[in-house]
Amino acid sequence: MPPTPLRCLRCDRPTGSFDGCRSCAAEGIGVNAMPPLADLSGVDLARYPGGPWGLPTALPVTGKPVTLGEGNTPTIRLRTDPDSGRRTESTGELWLKYEGGNPTGSHKDRAMAVGVAAAVAAGADTVVAASSGNAGAAAAAYAARAGLRCVVFTNEAVPAGLRAQIDALGAERVVHPGTALERNEAMGRAVAERGWYPLTSFSVPSPGGNPYANEGYKSVAYELARDFAGRRIDAVVVPTSRADLLGGIGRGFRELTAAGLLASAPRLVAAEPAAAAPFTAALRHRDRAEQERTRVASGPTVAFSLGEESPCWQGLDALWRSGGSAVALDDEAILAEHRRLAAEGLVLEPSSAVASAVARDLVREPGALVVAMGTATGLKGLVG
Amino acid sequence: MPPTPLRCLRCDRPTGSFDGCRSCAAEGIGVNAMPPLADLSGVDLARYPGGPWGLPTALPVTGKPVTLGEGNTPTIRLRTDPDSGRRTESTGELWLKYEGGNPTGSHKDRAMAVGVAAAVAAGADTVVAASSGNAGAAAAAYAARAGLRCVVFTNEAVPAGLRAQIDALGAERVVHPGTALERNEAMGRAVAERGWYPLTSFSVPSPGGNPYANEGYKSVAYELARDFAGRRIDAVVVPTSRADLLGGIGRGFRELTAAGLLASAPRLVAAEPAAAAPFTAALRHRDRAEQERTRVASGPTVAFSLGEESPCWQGLDALWRSGGSAVALDDEAILAEHRRLAAEGLVLEPSSAVASAVARDLVREPGALVVAMGTATGLKGLVG
Incomplete structure (x- = not known):
């Protein structure tokens, strides 16, 4: 199934990749390309069970849900x-x-549940995230849930608890010694050359995450x-x-x-x-x-x-x-x-x-x- | 408001305290004294929002709810x-x-939400729990929420993360050097002499927790x-x-x-x-x-x-x-x-x-x- 098409939020140009709008980036502005807004007409909110998969028609992914019970928080x-x-x-x-x-x-679980489902729909076998925070743990968990390999690029500032969590979830944690820019470049190469599916952004200026x-x-x-x-x-x-x-x-x-x-x-x-x-x-x-x-x-x-x-x-x-x-x-x-x-x-x-x-x-x-x-x-x- | 009366689950004798049924304890059996079961007739489960306070009439506490959004888990x-x-x-x-x-x-949050509300209803200013596990953290959180002082008796086997959590929540953590029996005795003295409200059991054999x-x-x-x-x-x-x-x-x-x-x-x-x-x-x-x-x-x-x-x-x-x-x-x-x-x-x-x-x-x-x-x-x- 082809993925839902993406358009730049700012200039409306169609974009096929995950590195945001290249045209706006050339102006020095990091803009995400996103799918169209969903039509919620006829939805009965009182019956909405919460979470991203509680309203699957609002999501740009048509494959099987990947879920660990995320959302519906108090x-x-x-x-x-x-x-x-x-x-x-x-x-x-x-x-x-x-x-x-x-x-x-x-909160990253809400995103990674959908992002990993998009990765599965795209036929990926490996997902990759650059994160020194919660996104890495969420990527690791949902990749595990879907049976995908997960690589997390981090830096040395990751708190011990978070590091241990990523490790426990079986992700491959790569502590990249360089700057954030160099870390992003390494991730970009992995996406381009190895076909890894990116769950976070790697281009500069950052568009701000995987649109799905x-x-x-x-x-x-x-x-x-x-x-x-x-x-x-x-x-x-x-x-x-x-x-x-x-x-x-x-x-x-x-x-x-x-x-x-x-x-x-x-x-x-x-x-x-x-x-x-x-x-x-x-x-x-x-x-x-x-x-x-x-x-x-x-x-x-x-x-x-x-x-x-x-x-x-x-x-x-x-x-x-x-x-x-x-x-x-x-x-x-x-x-x-x-x-x-x-x-x-x-x-x-x-x-x-x-x-x-x-x-x-x-x-x-x-x-x-x-x-x-x-x-x-x-x-x-x-x-x- | 007087608390809901408690009766021994095993021998049906009324009991006014939190150390279980003394009569069964004399036989060497730890039995809790509990309030009567609630009547759920007419409840519409489809509209039940989850958590203990989602159905307050089923609880033996009539005071103000103490809640941090517990329950309704996936x-x-x-x-x-x-x-x-x-x-x-x-x-x-x-x-x-x-x-x-x-x-x-x-899961201890479900219990401590109700237990601390019972403590408030009883006019307590201090709650006490003996726990080397999650109960201590839950007691600390709900006591903080209700504005009560909280003392947690622990031993040295508490994992660092849990210890740090109890400390962050402002509870007074007392590492009791003795056996579990001695720790329970110390807690029992605090309950009897200082009027601290017990959120966990302290008698032997254990009846298994605060009934409310x-x-x-x-x-x-x-x-x-x-x-x-x-x-x-x-x-x-x-x-x-x-x-x-x-x-x-x-x-x-x-x-x-x-x-x-x-x-x-x-x-x-x-x-x-x-x-x-x-x-x-x-x-x-x-x-x-x-x-x-x-x-x-x-x-x-x-x-x-x-x-x-x-x-x-x-x-x-x-x-x-x-x-x-x-x-x-x-x-x-x-x-x-x-x-x-x-x-x-x-x-x-x-x-x-x-x-x-x-x-x-x-x-x-x-x-x-x-x-x-x-x-x-x-x-x-x-x-x-």
Whole structure:
């Protein structure tokens, strides 16, 4: 079965490969080529069981589902006691969508479930991912589930728990000694010369992930619309690096509103660590052409799974379309929020705390309903 | 509000405390005193959202829910390829209920959500648990959520990941240098003298957990009945130590059949490590009076969260009522199954592998539908 055709999100040119739009890349802009949006007309959200495969017709993959029970994660109401010393009182509702409940402990499972199914449909025998974070573990798990070989290119900054997880899942972990650029080049060669199926991006500037895989994230929007049935969600705050999750959630909400299943899509907010905050920098420019071409320096941060130097266009698109914004926080604020979540019973990865910390400010609007994406469990980073 | 009254499961005497039935204990038998079964008449399972608090009328706690989004975990179909070299071919369906998706990564969250709510309703300011496993982390998380102080008595065998998790959640971790018996005595003193609320058992022989907390496990049965709507579940295999999970699942199925929501309850099977297998030993006796009084030696095992020397009566009750059985496996078989699950994309704690390994034999019956309880994520034990 031929794969669903892909078109550049920005210039609409058709693209047959996984390295994004080469034409926009020549302008220095990393843009993903994506399949068309799905038509959700007639879907009964109350009966949607959650997860990417709960609505298979919304996915650009027609083969057999590859699943480990991903998605359908809980949304947990957080306390919004006013900070001591602050005059303002929270009056809105703050909710955390806890993606740590996924089978490998992160939101990446939604994407890899679909990406590996696409790899199987494409006849691949080996999948490859470059990741120093949760994507590598998710790729390893779903490849194992489908019986495919998996190679994960990592660097030395991978936390011990995550490294052990990838190894336990039987993936071949290659610690590439070079720069991120050199690692990407090595992955690109493996894709071109050996026919390995890429589950993450390897071109520069990054388009932001495998387009089929990214469609798995639309299920976050479907689940939120189902769970808050009839209530207006004001904003969804998303920890953002290459904006694969941000872009996917945005597309899901667009499909929901187009089908009349949701009155209005929430504002999307990109939450970034200050050490690597291209979206925050971009949105300071007035002109979109300048926003697209933003470059920032990127440094180390406690939110280790985040960090890009240019804003992937799919993220800008999601922010523009939803009237959204971007906010950056320094490591001190991120760690303070991380402790605050733990004090409420939730141990998440620090990247997730970026989102809930940003969300706390938005929820100060009276009556606001704000959802922060808790992208992953903190268990992988606790030791080592 | 007075707590729901408790009666001994075995002799029906009322009991006001959390150390089980003292009368049966005097006979050397550890029996929990439990609240009455709930009446589920009129419940629409198709609308049950999962988790203990999805059906609050089935719980013996009337206070405010304490929740972190526990329960509603996925059930994942496992491959049942015939083993190479074996002549028999699997013809049944093997499913794994993946409790690692709970907020602290184990089934214990279902219990502690209810147990901590009971502590709040009882006016406690401090909860205490003795655990070298997942119960300590779950107690810490739910206590934090409810704003209670939490003390966890552990021993030195706690894996590093779990230890770090308990610490991150702000619990006071007390490494008790003595024997398990001395640790229990210390906990009993704290309960008696300081009024700390006990979330685990501390008397000998163990009755098998806080009775209010244990009612949280009934939700596993409700979810299975909902998810396999109309299909006959032949057996549910449960990793068993003090049989809190086994007993809770059994009670849930009894409530479902009594209300006509399920045609017949599945057979329950206790899965044990050979190094500590009181239920397997007990069921070798013909006479129930002998079964109740079984004692075995207990040694170390890779399934570190399991291990008792006498069969908690609540487990025997669940096995008797469901026509169930008990099976013990040695560490080699447990580790082989652990690797087999990882090769399919699932990294669980070794205790969970005990259940799925036992389930593989049951599923050889043509047409059988067997569920193994995957009690916890393997992430906590991967490093350290």
